[in-house]
Amino acid sequence: EVQLVESGGGLVQPGGSLRLSCAASGFTFSDHYMDWVRQPPGKGLEWVGRTRSKASSYTTEYAASVKGRFTISRDDSKNSLYLQMNSLKTEDTAVYYCARASRVAGRSYMDVWGKGTTVTVSS
């Protein structure tokens, strides 16, 4: 069974840091691009960023709202995806989802999602 399980969420003060993890199983993790998506309480979905696969040199893309503060990385030997969040702001409060991206016709779309982990930034 294809599965993604996020962890590492919690309460952090503004300006603080947090590292989220996403453990993947049931598929060849190293072949896939991977995404982080977040959802503030009561609001819609916001894409956070993407890491490409080794074949694409593990390059990354970020939303403007997190660029320079968040870093996405992966460890294919551990089938794991990470999101390092620094300089956190209250507006970063959200449920954070990891998602697998699958490639069709030259583009990658999100086809499998984890259940999410909650991050609360508050003093």
Add this chain to the structure above:
Amino acid sequence: DIQMTQSPSSLSASVGDRVTFTCRASQGISNYLAWFQQKPGKAPKSLIYAASSLQSGVPSRFSGGGSGTDFTLTISSLQPEDFATYYCQHYNSYPLTFGQGTRLEIK
């Protein structure tokens, strides 16, 4: 950035109804469009990719269409489990962006 606009924002319908949601991109995205379903307190679920391709395991009452800037998601005969919020998302270029969602409620 490409903006995705969904309409309506909410919709009331009955079991057995046929409903159609609309998603418009601020510029052409070919067919690089996905649809997701989200129920309260749950993760999004992939329904449609490449504008009209059904994700494995998704019932055939769901269908997608469109290309360029205008897209639709249709549910041919609503079932009780279909009442949820639906999001479109483009994956043509970065940043990837979602529509604001359409909430489907029971009439």
